[in-house]
Amino acid sequence: MSRFSLKGLSGLAGLALVLALVAVAARALGSGRPEVGLLAPVRAAPAEQLDTVRLAPGQTFGQVLQRASVGWSDQNALLLAFREQANPRRMRDGTLITLRWLRHGDRGLRGVDVSLNPDTTVRLFRDGVDWSSALKNTPVRRDTLFVAGTVRNLLWNAIIEDPDLAGFPASDRALIIHWMDQVFQWQIDFSRQVREGDEYRFVLELEIRPDSTLRSGHLVAAEYVNQGTPYRAVWFDPNGDGSGTFYDEDGKSVRRAFLMKPLEFRRISSGVNPNRLHPVHGYRRPHNGVDYAARTGTPVMATADGAVVYAGWKGEFGNLVEIRHPNGWLTRYGHLNGFGPGIRGGARVRQGQTIGYVGMTGTATGPHLHYEMRRGNGRVLNPLAVRLPPGDPVPARSWGRWVQESRQRLSLLASMPGPPIQVLAEAPDADDPEQGSAQGGD
Ligand SMILES: [Zn+2]
Numbered sequence: 001m002s003r004f005s006l007k008g009l010s011g012l013a014g015l016a017l018v019l020a021l022v023a024v025a026a027r028a029l030g031s032g033r034p035e036v037g038l039l040a041p042v043r044a045a046p047a048e049q050l051d052t053v054r055l056a057p058g059q060t061f062g063q064v065l066q067r068a069s070v071g072w073s074d075q076n077a078l079l080l081a082f083r084e085q086a087n088p089r090r091m092r093d094g095t096l097i098t099l100r101w102l103r104h105g106d107r108g109l110r111g112v113d114v115s116l117n118p119d120t121t122v123r124l125f126r127d128g129v130d131w132s133s134a135l136k137n138t139p140v141r142r143d144t145l146f147v148a149g150t151v152r153n154l155l156w157n158a159i160i161e162d163p164d165l166a167g168f169p170a171s172d173r174a175l176i177i178h179w180m181d182q183v184f185q186w187q188i189d190f191s192r193q194v195r196e197g198d199e200y201r202f203v204l205e206l207e208i209r210p211d212s213t214l215r216s217g218h219l220v221a222a223e224y225v226n227q228g229t230p231y232r233a234v235w236f237d238p239n240g241d242g243s244g245t246f247y248d249e250d251g252k253s254v255r256r257a258f259l260m261k262p263l264e265f266r267r268i269s270s271g272v273n274p275n276r277l278h279p280v281h282g283y284r285r286p287h288n289g290v291d292y293a294a295r296t297g298t299p300v301m302a303t304a305d306g307a308v309v310y311a312g313w314k315g316e317f318g319n320l321v322e323i324r325h326p327n328g329w330l331t332r333y334g335h336l337n338g339f340g341p342g343i344r345g346g347a348r349v350r351q352g353q354t355i356g357y358v359g360m361t362g363t364a365t366g367p368h369l370h371y372e373m374r375r376g377n378g379r380v381l382n383p384l385a386v387r388l389p390p391g392d393p394v395p396a397r398s399w400g401r402w403v404q405e406s407r408q409r410l411s412l413l414a415s416m417p418g419p420p421i422q423v424l425a426e427a428p429d430a431d432d433p434e435q436g437s438a439q440g441g442d
Contacts, residue, residue: 048110049103055095061088061114068099070109074131078112078124081131085122086114118209141208145217147176148201148416155180155194174266176204179219181265183233183246186256186391188226189384191268191292199225203412221409222246223418230419234406238398249410249423251402253391257325259303259351260383261292262333262371263358269293288380289332289372296337296367298358302349303331303373303383311343311356317370318361323349328376335364 053064061082065075082088096115102108111125121136147164151157159177160170168176180202181190188194206217223232233254237244246254261268306325314320317334321343324330337359349355360367373381394402410421 049101051099053097057093077131081124081133084133085135138209143206145204151198155190178266185259187231189260190265195227201416201418221413234409238395251394255391256388257304262301262303263292267294267298289370292369294358299354300356302353302355304351308347316363321355330374332372334370335361
């Protein structure tokens with residue numbers, strides 16, 4: 001390895017030069033002061049300059065070093081040292097590479113950190129005249145978090161002020177609210193249906209890394225009791241490949257053919273009554289839809305799979321999108337600022353796809369979305385009152401594992417105060433008719 005170390009000498013020479021200069025300066029200043037007091041901090045923490053680079057698609061580690069003007073011999077020595085820990089040809093696009101330079105002297109390279117993933121970093125450092133490597137694993141602590149509370153006015157306030165979450169920054173608490181919205185987006189419109197006295201409980205699994213503020217985690221079980229009706233969601237991964245989803249306590253998917261609302265809860269302006277923005281077709285006249293106040297440019301989602309039948313200007317609705325869905329359903333989205341990519345008559349859309357952006361075109365005095373749900377016969381429906389059948393249940397082949405895992409997760413929920421939780425003993429599509437009849441209906 002020593003044949004790759006020529007450049008290393010110049011780095012050391014640079015360090016030696018810095019130390020010598022400091023020593024000279026200390027002597028010049030110091031009549032009678034001990035030199036060691038000035039020298040020690042320099043030796044302990046040489047001033048470094050950090051250059052952080054992300055590996056571009058198709059780029060190699062060697063090319064990054066070359067681009068940073070690392071000498072040829074150092075490049076080779078670094079690659080050799082790196083190979084002791086990982087294969088430089090298997091570095092993923094976007095890998096974070098930090099070059100640590102000495103700020104003084106000849107700006108010699110002092111070390112290189114390569115973050116293989118959020119938890120693992122390869123550290124390359126000068127070791128005498130050679131380069132050495134070490135693997136640094138970030139200790140990840142897993143935590144289970146139990147949160148329960150009662151809503152006094154807004155869900156947002158309840159979660160932000162929940163003492164169970166006191167240790168988390170506001171951004172993390174806002175993220176938790178978003179996760180709740182994602183889980184219950186087919187059952188509850190948190191912007192319109194939340195009532196005083198509603199209760200929630202949820203269990204979160206978190207990964208906590210001490211040297212970063214990043215907290216990653218996911219909900220494993222959640223419950224929201226809306227005006228006395230409990231909605232529950234349990235995380236389950238039927239294929240064991242990470243593509244899991246949420247099911248209710250009976251093993252039926254929480255997904256429905258329609259989302260309850262076409263905007264993410266976190267993007268809906270709270271404390272604004274959009275009806276006040278409607279001097280022309282407010283509630284005094286029959287108002288055929290639901291209005292959501294949100295910032296101009298907020299993405300609007302198709303609430304269900306379907307086909308666009310109209311995308312263009314329509315009188316007081318301004319820019320309007322109309323989507324036809326299976327079984328004679330029709331949804332309309334008005335006052336849009338613009339249309340989503342590819343949204344035109346005949347285009348097929350998927351549930352959750354961006355079909356436009358909130359605006360105030362047509363008759364509107366502030367940015368908001370006008371949303372309507374109709375039947376093909378023209379009958380207008382209240383989206384909050386429509387009840388739809390649940391999505392696919394847990395596949396029969398995974399039922400045994402579901403029973404085991406869901407009971408464990410529901411028992412975590414039930415460890416907090418709240419309504420009792422009963423679960424089905426058998427798969428909802430089990431072939432045994434006697435078991436089936438014992439379940440009753442709803
Ligand atoms: Zn409206």
